[in-house]
Amino acid sequence: MKHSSTTSLLFASLIDAVLGATLWASLWRVVLPQFGGYTPETFGTIDVLGMSMLAGVLIVLGNTTEGSLGRAFVSGGMPPSSRGRSIVRHLGWLSFVITIWTGWIITKISPIEFFSSEGLQGAGRIFGALVRPNMSIVPQALEAMVVTVFTALMATVVAVPLAFLISFPAARNVMSASAGERAVYTSIRAVLNIARSMEPVIWAVIFSVWVGIGPFAGMLALVVHTIASLAKQYSEQIEDINDGPIEAIAATGANRLQNIWFAIVPQVVIPFLSFTIYRWDINVRMATIIGFVGGGGIGTLLTQYQGLAKFQEVGTLVIIITLVVWILDVASARIREALK
Amino acid sequence: MRPILEVVDVSHTYPNGVHALRKVSLAVNPGEFLVVIGLSGSGKSTLLRTINRLLEPSDGRILFDGADIAHITGEDLRRHRSRIGMIFQHFNLIDRHSVLKNVLYGALGATSTMSSILNRFSREQIAEALHNLDIVGIADKAEMRADALSGGQKQRVAIARALMQHPKVLLADEPVASLDPATSHSVMQYLEKVNRELGMTVICNLHFLSLVRQYASRVVALKHGALVFDGHPEEITDEWFTAIYGEDAREVEIR
Known part of the structure; x- marks a missing residue:
């Protein structure tokens, strides 16, 4: 050696x-x-x-x-x-x-700044504002939250069929018949990995230049990231299935499309649904963050109030975001549990 | 009588270098109940899978109805597969779907992609599927989900699915290896019924010699991928048994 x-x-x-x-x-x-x-x-x-x-x-x-x-x-x-x-x-x-x-x-x-009286005063103002939220902006905040939740929902709905279609050629056991198929598999996986390593916030910056600041840019950013993430999760699920039915359906003389539909899809629908619901949950959180960089919804509202140093309003928004994210988290966990 | 199937000098080597079949030659006549025996890893499953071309043999010819199918592809390959039914040790049903749908999937090779995916099987096909379930004695289970059945019932559904193909040959890869003795006999009897009453040629891999003696009309044995015995079940003497299964083997009865 x-x-x-x-x-x-x-x-x-x-x-x-x-x-x-x-x-x-x-x-x-x-x-x-x-x-x-x-x-x-x-x-x-x-x-x-x-x-x-x-x-x-x-x-x-x-x-x-x-x-x-x-x-x-x-x-x-x-x-x-x-x-x-x-x-x-x-x-x-x-x-x-x-x-x-x-x-x-x-x-x-700098521990000095962390514990300085000036610094502690600032912290006091913010935390104080959080417990004394400005309730008069609740209707406006809820409206923005609705935009965020729908941004996440639409992104998930648009991304799911595309991720579903991509996931099959991205699964090793579907693409093992020839060297050409393996090359397709490898390149799709590579593209997905690259798309996934670019954070949705970065995609949001790109799309806010492309289609203008607002929920549409946020949705597009989430679509890209959701396709990449779901296609990977879906395809790993496909690679995990029992090969027996694939062999049995092939033995009847079925073609590849029939084989995918009858032997693979029934084995993966439930896990796919579970991944999808969880992804919507994640997308609501991400849509909030994406709002900070021009993706619309409650994130955008938050940066506006923060820029104006209106901390009571910021406090209201933080409370609403936390509540909604928590409720969705519990709901999605419940649904996924029921699907098992 | 012209053989329905002729395997000529077929060898198969897996990508990992394992020689699963070494120059196996074999002719099967219509109506035979041929049983293939041999230890695990002797090449039985590989042989069956080259016949309906789930595997492409590395070398040799396979004549089915006179035509060499060893290296066909595409539409020809699918048409060939649809003429041969197959049942498996682990049944390989679509668990989440109904028994009736599982049987209908035997007709996939004869149904267009669009109508099958839209679940539009013809009235004749549905009637035939129910009739096939009747042949294996579980027509009353048609609407149940496949995973609600017992092992023996699942294997009978698998037989009904294979019948949908109107196969000339039925391959059975260890059909009773996952079943208890009583259920094993029931499944073997349905294979015998299909063989005798419908005149279907059966090629079946088995482990238990007692089942071989009871159901086979002819036996071949594989050892390390080579054919070492070809004859009638009663010709398997103790000497042959030792030659096929090795010095340490003891025969186990299944009643």
Whole structure:
């Protein structure tokens, strides 16, 4: 296994190099400026030199003493020599401390602000407003909530038939007859995975530019995400079914469409229904969030009141959202339980 | 008499490299009740599945009614499958559908995709399905859901479904392996009835030699994918039994 040991050694060195460069950048550009008023210039020669120097040091250290985090990571174990082990341990702790320190600085964690009297006053205002909601906007809020619930409903209704159709060519056991079918299966799965990794909020941004801000943009965003998620869940359910009926229906001389309809569909309808109801439930929550970025409904209303610093109104909306989401959650759980 | 089925030098190797069949040759005459015996993994199920082409054999010829069907595809393949009925160890009914619908699914090969999916089976087909249920003695269960039946009843529904195909040959893959002894005999008797009264050729995989002796008109044995015996049930002596099932095997009776 000469080849694989060479590649894994290269891989280990690469990890060491990245670690060295990151450590340098953390120390030089984030940690050091905390002391004595030094402000780093824009990224320049000195950074490149420093980063490559520390990377080089770690690689050399790793190759001369076996004290390499990269090797320990790639091999999944500590180096055999005690000197190597000691170096790996120290390097490991050092990188951990520097990483956490850097993270603390970058995320601007500040206990002082959290507990400052000014800050606590602000928190008091918000929580106070939550318990003293402005009931006069309830009709407006309910109207917006209805928009959100229907956005989610329409997105689910539009997405379900498409997800249903896509799920069959996305199931391995349906698409195993030839190399061409397997290629179709693989590409559909890849597209679904990519569509699913893009959050609905991002789709909402795209569609609010495309069709304008409002519930339609929110619905389209949810449709894309729902198709991708449901098609994956559906197809995994199809892959999970009992193959016996498929064989039996094929043995009668049925064609593929008949086989899907008579052997596969009866086995998956109930789980499909269950997934679908749960997805509507999820979509109502997502539709709220999508409203923040221009998807209409109660989310949009919430950002408007928040922008005007009208916290009692915000409080009203938060209460209504929580209630509706909770009711739908209980209802969908009940329905899914009844379907079993 | 011209054989209805001729298997000529058929071999099958699975993608994982297992040689399930090695140059098996066999001719089946119309009206025979042929039983295939052998240990689990000897190739019995593979042989049956190459005959109705649920599997494509790697090598050899399969002549059905004189035509080689070993490598046909598409419409030809579906027409071929529709002429051969098959029943399975685990019945393979559509559990959530009614018994009657399950029987009607035997006619899928003869029904257009649209009318079958819209559930528009003809009056004749429905009458025939009920008649077939009557043949296997469970016409009264037609409206029940298939998963409400017992194992033996499910296998009888499966026989009725196969009859819908007007098959020339009925394949039975371990039809009684999931059933208790009493029910096993009942199912075997319906297969015998189909064989004797409707003149249907039956090819059946079985485990129990006592059932073989009672129902088979002819027996073939497979061992490691090769045909090692071809003869009458009474010719299976103790020597043959040891040769087929190995030194450690003991015969178990099923009454």
